[in-house]
Amino acid sequence: MNIYLVSYTPTNDLESVIINDRIKSIGNFYSYKSHQFFVATDLSSAEDVYKAIAKNDYIKTTMLVVSINSNVRMGYWGVEQKELWHWLEQMQNKTEK
Numbered sequence: 333m334n335i336y337l338v339s340y341t342p343t344n345d346l347e348s349v350i351i352n353d354r355i356k357s358i359g360n361f362y363s364y365k366s367h368q369f370f371v372a373t374d375l376s377s378a379e380d381v382y383k384a385i386a387k388n389d390y391i392k393t394t395m396l397v398v399s400i401n402s403n404v405r406m407g408y409w410g411v412e413q414k415e416l417w418h419w420l421e422q423m424q425n426k427t428e429k
Contacts, residue, residue, distance in 0.1 A: 333359075333427045335420070336381050339368045340395035347393065354385045362419040370400070370416075372423040401427060 338355055342348035348367065355361055358381065359373030375381050378397040386395060 333372050335372050335400050335423050337398045358384050
């Protein structure tokens with residue numbers, strides 16, 4: 333399992349709903365901030381995640397997919413909500429198995 337951060341800027345409300353649904357359909361997700369999600373998925377690359385979300389419909393939507401997998405335990409740091417740290421820890425544990 334791999335973990336990605338997906339951030340996008342929708343052009344309208346319908347686009348936002350569709351993209352959110354596609355993100356949620358590819359794996360376990362954590363809604364981070366408006367139009368930003370962490371996703372734990374079996375997809376193997378940021379490109380695969382992007383293509384699963386954008387398909388052919390939203391290739392012009394501003395979107396960034398970043399892999400946050402790391403060989404270093406806790407390869408992320410900062411100040412955030414406890415729920416996010418808990419979700420990341422759970423998903424990191426799954427990727428190690």
